[in-house]
Amino acid sequence: MRDDGERLRDILEAIERVGRYAAGGTAALENNELVQTWILHHLQIIGEASNRLSQALRADHPEVEWSQIIGMRNILVHHYFEIDLDIVKAVLEKDLPPLKIRVQAILSDMDETAETDQ
Numbered sequence: 083m084r085d086d087g088e089r090l091r092d093i094l095e096a097i098e099r100v101g102r103y104a105a106g107g108t109a110a111l112e113n114n115e116l117v118q119t120w121i122l123h124h125l126q127i128i129g130e131a132s133n134r135l136s137q138a139l140r141a142d143h144p145e146v147e148w149s150q151i152i153g154m155r156n157i158l159v160h161h162y163f164e165i166d167l168d169i170v171k172a173v174l175e176k177d178l179p180p181l182k183i184r185v186q187a188i189l190s191d192m193d194e195t196a197e198t199d200q
Contacts (some may be wrong), residue, residue, distance in 0.1 A: 084134070086139045086192070087189065087192055088131075089131040089134055089135050090131075090135070090185050090188060090189050091189070092126050092127060092131040092191075093127075093131045093132065093185050094180070094182065094186065096124040096125075096127040096128045096131070096190075097128065097178050097182045097185075099120070099124045100120075100121050100125065100174065100178065101178075103117045103120050103121060104121060104174045104178075108116045108171055111167060111171060111174075117141075117165055118167075120176070121170065122158055122165070122170070123157070124157055125154065125170070125173065126153060126155050126158050126159060128155070128181075129147070129151050129152050129153075129154055129155020129158070130155055132148050132151045132155070133152045134154050135157065136177065138190075141190055143184070145184060146181065146185075146188075147183050151181075154173065154183060160176070174183050190191050195200065
């Protein structure tokens with residue numbers, strides 16, 4: 083079973099992978115089905131990993147909007163005909179960069195705690 087640290091690293095990896103193709107701008111997202119599918123898939127991974135984090139970790143980090151991340155995953159998976167690319171673009175531009183910083187900080191705190199516990 084994967085622990086919270088592994089799931090947080092899954093989130094970071096998915097953000098990095100989204101960044102590879104999101105850098106092509108909105109035209110790539112709108113006009114390239116493969117890029118669109120790649121980005122949506124990795125947004126789903128972010129949501130799934132967030133959903134599987136422990137309740138304790140999510141409660142300890144209310145600065146991250148876990149419920150919105152998980153909710154977006156549910157829309158991407160279950161209501162795919164209702165996906166609004168403008169919302170996806172907004173997530174890529176406004177939400178993923180601060181999420182990456184927050185997840186990195188959480189992992190750093192976890193690493194520091196692990197070192198002091200040894």
